Amino acid sequence: MDIQSNLFSNDDITVTFEPEICIHAERCARELSEVFRTSVIPWIKLEGTETDRIINQINRCPSGALKYCRNTKKAS
């Protein structure tokens, strides 16, 4: 699987997922199923809820497989 398929962005953040680190506890899917889906591709749907909720859930990932960074805003 190439890196692009594990990289997801909305206007605010970019989320990365490292499958080799994931311990498959499925905490993300259980606790925020609007975003982290087990049976649909792409499995992360950032449009599912607000960015702050996604960040909170990523911070609860026990393995560190999910990470995020804030997108830099373009000066307008």
Ligand code: SF4
């Ligand atoms: S919460 Fe983290 S470790 Fe658990 S299934 Fe999701 S990505 Fe994998």
